[in-house]
Amino acid sequence: MRLLNTESLLFSEFYDSEIPVYAILSHRWGSREISFKEVRNRTAPPGPALRKIERCCQLAVSKGLQWVWIDTCCIDKRSSAELSEAINSMYKWYQRSKVCFVFLNDFQLSPTELFQKKQSLYDKDWAARDTDFAQRFSKSVWFTRGWTLQELLAPETVIFFDVEWEEIGTRLELPRVISDATKIDVEYLERPYQLGEAKIATKMSFAAHRTTSREEDIAYCLLGLFDITMPLLYGEGAFRAFQRLQIEIIGQSSDESLFVWTSNEPALGMLAPSPSCFANSGNIAMTNAYSERKGMFRRRFAMSNIGLEFPIPEDLPKQGVIPIYLNCCREVTGHAPTAFCIQLRVQDDVAFRVRCQYLDPAEYPQRYEQCGTLALKAKMQDTRIIYVKQPDIVETEYNRILSQIEGGELYFAKLRFVAATKLSEGMVFMNPGPTPIAAESDGRFMEPGNGSSEEEDNAKWHTYNALMVTAGEVVFSRQPRDKVLCQDIEWTVSDMIPPLIRLIEDSDSDTDVTSLNRAPEQNMD
Numbered sequence: 001m002r003l004l005n006t007e008s009l010l011f012s013e014f015y016d017s018e019i020p021v022y023a024i025l026s027h028r029w030g031s032r033e034i035s036f037k038e039v040r041n042r043t044a045p046p047g048p049a050l051r052k053i054e055r056c057c058q059l060a061v062s063k064g065l066q067w068v069w070i071d072t073c074c075i076d077k078r079s080s081a082e083l084s085e086a087i088n089s090m091y092k093w094y095q096r097s098k099v100c101f102v103f104l105n106d107f108q109l110s111p112t113e114l115f116q117k118k119q120s121l122y123d124k125d126w127a128a129r130d131t132d133f134a135q136r137f138s139k140s141v142w143f144t145r146g147w148t149l150q151e152l153l154a155p156e157t158v159i160f161f162d163v164e165w166e167e168i169g170t171r172l173e174l175p176r177v178i179s180d181a182t183k184i185d186v187e188y189l190e191r192p193y194q195l196g197e198a199k200i201a202t203k204m205s206f207a208a209h210r211t212t213s214r215e216e217d218i219a220y221c222l223l224g225l226f227d228i229t230m231p232l233l234y235g236e237g238a239f240r241a242f243q244r245l246q247i248e249i250i251g252q253s254s255d256e257s258l259f260v261w262t263s264n265e266p267a268l269g270m271l272a273p274s275p276s277c278f279a280n281s282g283n284i285a286m287t288n289a290y291s292e293r294k295g296m297f298r299r300r301f302a303m304s305n306i307g308l309e310f311p312i313p314e315d316l317p318k319q320g321v322i323p324i325y326l327n328c329c330r331e332v333t334g335h336a337p338t339a340f341c342i343q344l345r346v347q348d349d350v351a352f353r354v355r356c357q358y359l360d361p362a363e364y365p366q367r368y369e370q371c372g373t374l375a376l377k378a379k380m381q382d383t384r385i386i387y388v389k390q391p392d393i394v395e396t397e398y399n400r401i402l403s404q405i406e407g408g409e410l411y412f413a414k415l416r417f418v419a420a421t422k423l424s425e426g427m428v429f430m431n432p433g434p435t436p437i438a439a440e441s442d443g444r445f446m447e448p449g450n451g452s453s454e455e456e457d458n459a460k461w462h463t464y465n466a467l468m469v470t471a472g473e474v475v476f477s478r479q480p481r482d483k484v485l486c487q488d489i490e491w492t493v494s495d496m497i498p499p500l501i502r503l504i505e506d507s508d509s510d511t512d513v514t515s516l517n518r519a520p521e522q523n524m525d
Helices: 036-040 048-062 080-096 111-118 131-138 148-153 175-182 186-190 192-197 200-206 238-250 289-294 393-402 408-425 453-459 513-517
Strands: 002-005 011-013 023-027 067-070 099-103 158-161 167-170 308-313 319-330 338-347 350-354 383-388 437-439 444-446 461-469 474-478 483-485
Touching: 011 036, 023 048, 023 148, 048 067, 048 099, 080 148, 099 148, 131 175, 148 175, 148 186, 175 186, 186 192, 308 319, 338 383
Parallel strands: 023 067, 023 099, 099 158, 350 383
Antiparallel strands: 002 011, 002 067, 158 167, 308 383, 319 338, 338 350, 437 444, 444 461, 461 474, 474 483
16 A cells, blocks of 8 residues: 655655554545656646645644545556556445545535534534525535545544545534435444444445546445455446446345346346446345345345356246346334335246336236235245346337337237337337327227217227337228228327337237238238
């Protein structure tokens, strides 16, 4: 570990037990920061960046400390190996620090707040009661950056300073205000050592609203929080980086709250695409007492080259959408714990997650009622292994169509075929009506109608074998002979009108792929 001497501004390197007591600086990087090379060669130009280093050193001296660590200049970023080692070690470096100085360059205490701060010896809650202070303080960009999360939680002592280096208060003095700004529970701010008991989803939720300059850093900034080390591969993208992080977590934890996330995507794998998916996952039970009380077993799951190996009860169907109740729960004060439930589309032993926007059983539009109680009382010998994988583009498009058609499960085979054909033709599905198209069990599509209820009863129900949306019209084909051009009905069509969409409901009929390229008049018989 390379530290900067507070008096000489010279670097020294220390290893393990040799590391002395030191302070650390947390700040937002500006457009021009002082580099390792400039400090070593004593060529650092005067300006805000240099004053920041000098002021940090002065504060450390006032605390009786001889050494400081500052990320902008204590790492030689020209060395990828050193940068990787620093990022993988940074959380521990913050933990070992005697004190962390947080410099907020976009916040300044008002004269009234300065006075209140001076009187805080007698009034510890002034910051929480001062709504103007709380609002301005919480708007600091420092609270939205990915790397500052570990700088807030890891150190033993955290002291905040405004743009003039006036002391604002410590983490222990401002827990409620910081909690409002970060959505981190007060208990973790007052007692960070309890983070070891927090569920994975809870920790992920801390980063749900944070951003980083380099997209991969949204995953790398969480390494220390989960006690993970892994290679840094800048250029792999945020998605792959976050997937790798979750795979590493799976390797050392059986906490199923890792799967407690939501997304608007129609189909995904078992792992979340980004920390933002955990935005509503902060109130997960910290213990599994509820699960044990309900008799739920702890699954053993692992990542394979096929997908995530995940055990499910043997009596669940081998095809279609099934619910999986997770071994964790949501606890809300004054309410009974609520088990989390996700839905998987399975085909024999392969599956992927669907209806990703839902977590609670009560929210599911189509629940699998045969599950009985929320507790899965199955023993390990009563389970089977499925492989939950990331769906391919066809499966994703297919589920996107299903999400817009009520009763679409009735048309599984044909809709999946249509999804593949659409992708090959560059088509995008759109719901052409103000309400979802409803597919009935007898093969009818419901068409929005106008007029009296009696007229609607007669007019809006037809037995269709195809629905076509072209650039300027909506055409319904009625089985077996005639065509209907519905131009007098108002349809909600977005800017990108697809060139052609066809939904085929008759799963028993033979469909020639080439027929999908024919003109409507040739293919509506």
